[in-house]
Amino acid sequence: MPTTTYSTKTIQKIREPAYYGVKTEKNHKRAKSVPWVDVSDDDEKSKRNSLKRKNSIVNGNADHSRNGQNGHKNKKRRSSIQNGDTPQSKDLANSPGSSQSKRGHINGSGPSTPHTAKFKAVQEQRKQLPIAKGREALIEEINKNNVTILLGETGSGKTTQVPQYILESGLARNGMIAVTQPRKVAATSLAQRVAVEQNVSLGDLVGYAVRFDEKSSAQTRIKYLTDGMIVRELMSDPLLSNYSVIIVDEAHERTLRTDLLIANLKKIQAKRNPKTDPKGKGNADTSNPLKIVIMSATLDAEKFSKFYHNAKILYVKGRQHPVKIYHSAESQLDYTDAAMRTFFQIHTDQPPGDVLIFLPGQEDIESLQKSIELYAKQLPSDKSEVLTCTMFAAQEHSQNNKAFSPTPPNTRKCILATNIAETSITIPGIKYVIDTGKCKEKQYLARISGGGFDTLLTRDITKSSAMQRAGRAGREGTGACFRLYTEDAFNTMAVSGEPEILRCSLTSSILNLKCLGQNLEELDLMDKPDLDSMADLKPVASALKTLWLLGAIDNHQKLTPSGRQMALFPLEPQYACAVVASKEYGCTSEVLDIVSVLSASSKLFIDISEQRDAVTEARRKFRHPSGDHLTVLNAVKAYRDIAASENKHSRREWCRKHFLNERTFLEARDIREQLVVTCGRIGIDVSVSAKENEDLVIRSMGHGLAGNSAFLQADGTYKQTMGQTIVKVHPGSSLCDKKVPAIIYDDLMYTNQIYARGVSSIPKSFFLSLDAFKQRKA
């Protein structure tokens, strides 16, 4: 157990337990506790009512009178909709069987045991889902309308059932049904579940497609895929003609890719369903109309509806146990301290049940964990034990998984998590949620000439986020959510977060759209990045400038042949440009090694502040005098040598010893394989190596990072070559304090100063060789 590294903040907290006594029962009673106001009932009711007023409701009162809709000649559809007496029992009882026989007929490879006890249990579960009662009404509405907005609460079953209803009713004709998800785990696990419900093997009738992993075949009719995957598909099939129904799930999350998809779907529908659009051309393919279903979990359905010409909004109740919501009576200045007090209030006053605490970041999580553990030791022995678990993306998977193991007897589990637990991961057994009301958010500040930089700030969450967090307490039974902010504070929160398209670098998206012959400025988006905002916040202009610097677009903003090549790579345009440039320099092998590591989702070099000296010592082995890019290359080469001769266990041990993240190596290996395929398609020989001539590698990287460059000034700081910003080399860089004349860098991070990360030294003369620099001077 570590005993040395508490921050002063933590020590103060532990030495001054002013808010909560833990030594004796007496103290418990006298302790100052956080007062709560219960508002959950009114709150929830008013929300429901406002929805009911505005939208049509899909629930148990489904209208069955129109079960013989006309206009479709499709046999399959008729057989499943019209065969039974009462629509409700008919569909649920017969359709799995009928789709089973249909499959047997089509591919002759249906699973052999459709009526086992397990299968029947699964069908019984399907029937119990809240959405099952609205099945007929739902199908009817989707049939009638080109676009349907479906507002479904958690636990309604919409994501698994709606695609099956559409398939079983024949609405999809012979096309595929796509269901898009923002996250890979969701796409794969949903497909798994639906395959079980359809009693087929995964990849057969039901499949999925995520990066590095696809299970689908010619028989696949329901395909779960990530939003990024379908945006890629758009590049090769601009009308998405393989799909007759596209369901956009979790649309309220407003990821960059979902927003681009939603805008393109509107365009596609205008072409494929010309009757609904006066601008539709006569040559459109009317035989293959597209249906769109937008699924969302929160209150901004009207915005989606408005975007799609006032599309019908349907509402499905969820199956969520009631969660009592308490707001803090006064605002809490120190949310970690308030969280600890509240946790021990729950622990001493409330019945058994695990507690989930939402915190903004790793630092708060670790500090609060130490406080809670120390404090718990002082509890009277008649109280049950406290077991803490932490959860955040940067943590080892095995550590994150500890939260899933069953809570031991006479113990209360306390899980401290970032908003990884808000959407991505569902933890069983949670009865209480403590919500600090804070999260971290990345904001991209685009400087017109300097490429832009990121900030990561702690800020207030949104209403929809607060509701999502509270909902985590009601998955298995009634629960309670303690909000460490006042009801007034909740009321002033934004309804939902700013869409990603307004917060992210647009360089990659604009390049992709150029390949589709579209300009982001002209695209009909739900939210458009501001074209005329303040000078340092022009994301479109900044992205266009970057693309021009890379040679991806010309002076007239037209896509160049090499720009088209760059777009083929699943990389940031900067790195795609470096790969394309590596062909001329003859160092593709090395550049692929580097960009695949830089494109992986987690960092390669692990920093543990408590072992800083050991980390520095281990890193010295890979350190290259030219900077961080070739340092990465050295690490990749060293790992490759180890991997060739050692077994899995010693590889892992080697990585641990050198403070290297093996997950990053493994992900980089997958990315590299993908890049090799793309290189092959455009005639880049991936085996060409620079050998000892490493200068060539830096030059290739320099082409991609030309906009991310700075020259040393007299006072020892660096000034951007493309802007006025003064940047400092990040202390974690191997070039920190080296004072080389010119640098290129991967990105800028703004904390209290602007730091360049991923830095390499490059000859000043290199820039003279760049066309973009020549043109700029002229």
Added chain:
DNA sequence: TGGTGCATT
């Protein structure tokens, strides 16, 4: 000499 919420092709 400093600090990384969550995703994705």
